[in-house]
Amino acid sequence: MSTPIINIQPRTSADDSIGNLLLQAGKIRVSDVQSILSLQNTEELRFGEAAVKLGLVTEGDISRVLADQFDYTYLTPGEGGFSPELVCAYRPFTQPAEKIRMLRNQLLSRWFSNGKKSLSILGAGNGVGTSYTAANLAVAFAQLGQRTLLIDANLHAPRQHQIFNLDNRAGFASMLAGRADMTSIIKLEALSSLSVLPSGAIPPNPAEIIARGMKSKLLSDLGHHFDIILFDTPSFNEHAESASLAMISEGGILVTRQDKTKYRDLEQIRDTLNGTSAQLLGTVLNQA
């Protein structure tokens, strides 16, 4: 492995002890600190445990504060107004989120550490979980501190603007058509270092729009601003542009769904991408 270009810079604060953080978050008052400290000393507990024991804070508050302490952004339920599908943002300590993180690490070591920046999330059919994977993967990369851009290239049934609760008047389609520029990329406030480019108004001819407007120049321009660019694509077997996107981004992972994805479709995908510049890194098996 060559030296990673990823530069994770945790925020260093002068005082990021848990007590301070709890104080800053307004979970405890200064008057409480003394009683917590005395309990901590008599029972030899940690500050957080003592605070919980006294009933001043909940365990949820503690883990939230700890996440801040480790510069790990995640959201409490309802915060940011995104779809609950974003497990990495809302329920980072559950297994689905853990799986996404595993996928992220695999991709880091297999793809992005080699100087690649863009990746297509391909789906072997409708409803296999392409958008879910793309959105959560984007969040996971952002949580790593990478400047991440998620482009909704599904111009048939776009979903990212719903997931991230965004305005979809301008976006990818208008940018390709030349009616919009980088300004339609939306930087999310709640999740730092994550930006989303929604699909924009749905055009009648997505395949032609993408074939015409998707130039390598556009990608390299975006590459100046972002470390990681993810494409959410329409169903591979139904729409021609997925293959083009995979070739432009040079790499892709294929999301399949257990008991739904057909052998025939997979063989077709394999044969379509065989010998092109698109490299299939691997597959994701969705068992949900």
Added chain:
Amino acid sequence: MNMISFLRVIWARKTVLLITIALTVLAAIAVKMILPPQYQATASVIVDFKQPDNVTGVMLSPQLMPGYVATQVDVLASHNVALKVVDDLKLTQDQQLRQQFADEAKGQGNIRDWLAELLLKDLTITPSRESNLIDVSYKSTDAESAMIIANAFVKAYIQTNLELQTGPATQANKWYESQLNELRTHLITAQKKLSDYQQSKGIVVVDEKLDVESARLANTASQLSLAQGQTFDSTSRNSRSGDQLSDVINNPVIQSLKTELAKGEAKLDQLSRSVGKNHPDYLRAHAEVDALRSQLAQETRSAQQSVNTTMRVAQQREADLRNSLAAQKEKLLALKQNRDAGAVLVQDVESAQKAYDMALQRSTETRMASQTNQTNITLLNPATMPTQQSSKGMAVVVILALFMGTFLGLMFTLVAEIMDRRIRTETDLTDILGLPVLVTLNASKPIKTKGLSGLLNRPKPMLN
């Protein structure tokens, strides 16, 4: 498709499986409800092929034994037997059946044949694996008719078996009978020829006659040799001169005459010396001597003559014997010729007799076989009135249907899967694409977190 994939396929397509099972079970239950109850009556017969045939005494050869029972089973289930049952039970007169025939066959074919086939449908024949028992079962919706028909089948079968035995025997018997007449004619002709011949030759029993004649020839020959001996003897005796003949010498009369003569001559001689020749004594003595001499000569002659006569007689006899021997020889030769000609005729008679006897024996055997009413089939248990339904109980039907349905369902599931293969496991993915499965996403389950204790396991925060 490994085991895990297989189980996943079944799980994924469980609806197909469950629907199939449900339908099968429902269908089975419906059929069970709709169908009338069935009764089965069973009769069993023993086929005893290890016994010798009751007419000929021939045993069935061991090579034929395995096929024997199988043949009997086929006979039992034959159209012929079924026809007998139809006729026996007078099924053709049953109005309901006639109506059914009219509906189903539409006037095609014969009602007897149709009925026979109908009966055979519900007939089950089970040969026992180890013994030579055969079970004849008949299923019907009516208990009594099941019993009647099962018994009728056994009866018809035994009758058919008998026919099968006696039929060939009758055929053979007919043939033998026709042969017998011919052979009898042959025999009579041969015998007539022989007796005609014997009559014409005046021979009663050729061989005996021959023996007598040969004995006679031998006898004549021995007599001839005796006669020859005598002839030779008398001839040799006769070969000397008259008084030298031993017969003459040994004759006592001659000997006494000679003694007397010698005495007379001696006396005469004495007298000649004492008295003269004219002495009366001398003359007397002389006359005596003369008389003696003439007597002696006469005796000698007669003795000689007797010897001659004897010789002649012997010669005569020998000649006679020779003639009779020659005649006998000729007779014998003629007899021998006749006998040789006769022997051929006798042979003819004998061979005709032999052929006739054999044919007669076989004809008797076959006649007996054709008239036998004994078979080697014995009815062991006649069918009785079945009291319980033979059809399986509902529980059994449901269980069987479950098995069947499961099997069918699995078949359908597999067929459906083969028609439309889906990704079931990671292995399937790697098999097709040859790519690693980076991750498997699954439904939300909270991690068994050591949560706080894990995360809090860190140096105490510095608060001041």
